[in-house]
Amino acid sequence: MRVSExxxxxxxxxxxxxxxxxxxxxxxxxRAANGYRHYDEAHLERLTFIRHCxxxxxxxxxxxHLLDFVxxxxxxxxxxxxxxxxxxxxVRARLKSxxxxxxxxxxxxxxxGTGHVAADCGILHELEAAAHGEACVCHPAGKGHPAVITRKxxxx
Amino acid sequence: MRVSExxxxxxxxxxxxxxxxxxxxxxxxxRAANGYRHYDEAHLERLTFIRHCxxxxxxxxxxxHLLDFVxxxxxxxxxxxxxxxxxxxxVRARLKSxxxxxxxxxxxxxxxGTGHVAADCGILHELEAAAHGEACVCHPAGKGHPAVITRKxxxx
DNA sequence: TGAAAACCTTGTAGTCACTACAGGGTCAAC
DNA sequence: GTTGACCCTGTAGTGACTACAAGGTTTTCA
Numbered sequence: 001m002r003v004s005e006x007x008x009x010x011x012x013x014x015x016x017x018x019x020x021x022x023x024x025x026x027x028x029x030x031r032a033a034n035g036y037r038h039y040d041e042a043h044l045e046r047l048t049f050i051r052h053c054x055x056x057x058x059x060x061x062x063x064x065h066l067l068d069f070v071x072x073x074x075x076x077x078x079x080x081x082x083x084x085x086x087x088x089x090x091v092r093a094r095l096k097s098x099x100x101x102x103x104x105x106x107x108x109x110x111x112x113g114t115g116h117v118a119a120d121c122g123i124l125h126e127l128e129a130a131a132h133g134e135a136c137v138c139h140p141a142g143k144g145h146p147a148v149i150t151r152k153x154x155x156x
Numbered sequence: 157m158r159v160s161e162x163x164x165x166x167x168x169x170x171x172x173x174x175x176x177x178x179x180x181x182x183x184x185x186x187r188a189a190n191g192y193r194h195y196d197e198a199h200l201e202r203l204t205f206i207r208h209c210x211x212x213x214x215x216x217x218x219x220x221h222l223l224d225f226v227x228x229x230x231x232x233x234x235x236x237x238x239x240x241x242x243x244x245x246x247v248r249a250r251l252k253s254x255x256x257x258x259x260x261x262x263x264x265x266x267x268x269g270t271g272h273v274a275a276d277c278g279i280l281h282e283l284e285a286a287a288h289g290e291a292c293v294c295h296p297a298g299k300g301h302p303a304v305i306t307r308k309x310x311x312x
Numbered sequence: 313t314g315a316a317a318a319c320c321t322t323g324t325a326g327t328c329a330c331t332a333c334a335g336g337g338t339c340a341a342c
Numbered sequence: 343g344t345t346g347a348c349c350c351t352g353t354a355g356t357g358a359c360t361a362c363a364a365g366g367t368t369t370t371c372a
Contacts, residue, residue, distance in 0.1 A: 004348070014349090019330065034338060036349055049287035056264070056294060057257055060329070066283065073275030080279050081268055088261045091254060098251045101213055105244045108212070112237055119229030123236050127222065131205035138212060160319070170320095175359065190367060192320055216358070 001039040010047050017047065025050055025064060058087060104138035111137050157195040166203050173203065179216060181206055181223065214243060260294035267293050 007014045020026040026046055029037045049070075053063045062083055069080055111122035118124055130136040163170045176182040182202055185193045205226075209219045218239060225236055267278035274280055286292035 002349080013331080015331065016329085018350095023329090034349080036338085045284075045287045048289070049283055052283060052286040052292070052295075054329090056260060066280070069274040069277070069280055070284070073273065075274045077268065077272055077274045077277035077280070080274065080277050081265070084261065084265050084268075084279055088258070088265060091258050091261060095251070095254050095258060098247060098254065102244070102247050102251060104212060105240065105247060109237070109240050109244060112233065112240075116233055117229065118225040118231045118233045118236065121225070121233035121236050123240055124222070124225055124233070127205055127208060128201075128226070130208040131201045133204070136208070139208070158320080169360080171360065172358085174322095179358090190320080191322095192367085210358090 001044070003037050003039070006039045006044060006047065009044060010051060012047060012051060020047070020050060023060060025060060025067065056087075057091065062087060107137040157200070159193050159195070162195045162200060162203065165200060166207060168203060168207060176203070176206060181216060181220060212243075213247065218243060263293040 001009070003014050003017055006012070007017055017026065021028055026043060029039045029043055032038055046067075049067075050063055053066060058066075065083060066080065069075055069077070108123055108126055111126050113122070126136045126138065130139065157165070159170050159173055162168075163173055173182065177184055182199060185195045185199055188194055202223075205223075206219055209222060214222075221239060222236065225231055225233070264279055264282055267282050269278070282292045282294065286295065
């Protein structure tokens with residue numbers, strides 16, 4: 001298989017395939033006399049494995065880690081569980097913060113009607129009030145105002 | 157106020173403050189004879205405004221847009237509503253995909269007990285089965301298997 | 313007085329997982 | 343023989359920072 005065929009077979013962009021090779025996730029394939037890459041079934045499976053993990057939103061570092069276990073089947077699998085657990089924990093933390101965020105945005109959105117001038121816009125007023133240190137609908141007093149953006153709001 | 161004082165007052169890293177200036181979000185402050193930046197109340201408010209919007213997970217481009225409205229209070233505010241609505245839509249889409257992801261990870265995690273060798277690990281088996289094109293607990297047949305990572309899984 | 317620590321400046325490079333080019337080479341069909 | 347589809351390598355861009363290098367200034371303390 002040439003690179004574009006592998007790409008078509010897996011739905012992965014050709015440049016992404018070369019990127020995975022450069023990153024050491026996909027082993028370097030054989031080369032034809034003209035320098036073209038030639039892939040076999042093992043590459044296709046490996047690439048599918050990688051994309052499956054990516055669909056689960058795992059980082060390339062996590063996937064590299066999992067691939068180590070595939071290469072060393074005699075290792076204890078406890079660390080695989082730990083990896084999945086930690087990943088799940090991050091997903092849940094992000095879910096929690098996104099849920100809070102949704103509520104804040106809904107409250108903010110409700111503070112403005114339609115069809116007037118920015119000077120009278122409730123949304124802008126709310127945001128400016130917050131900048132003055134006053135309570136805002138999106139971050140009510142006593143509920144903890146994130147002056148500093150916390151890790152959970154930033155992490156991917 | 158010098159840059160570190162502004163940083164302490166707002167909880168924002170000094171390098172981030174200089175970054176906002178370079179990006180045109182924070183106006184360039186006055187300079188002392190020695191070249192040190194000197195900020196006033198208006199800068200503090202503007203920076204707090206920016207961080208409040210960042211806490212709502214808005215992009216710097218969105219914030220730039222909002223700041224335009226602060227600068228032009230006579231403009232129609234319809235676009236502010238649109239901006240917040242679109243942002244809310246993105247947050248909800250991400251929430252939906254993260255919810256699905258959580259379920260997938262829980263199913264995957266359940267496929268492995270503890271304390272055995274990687275070769276027998278249910279998680280690894282599931283991931284490898286998926287790479288063989290078989291149905292997996294995390295992406296059951298008929299529920300749509302994302303061979304290609306979809307935008308929703310990628311967007312922040 | 314002198315030296316160290318704590319500031320400040322600019323500019324550049326790194327993060328992540330790609331994506332998009334530039335500038336070239338190869339190959340098959342017409 | 344030329345068009346177009348493919349392939350190669352290498353570099354630069356994305357967003358929102360973060361971290362450093364290499365220098366200048368100011369404050370503090372012995």
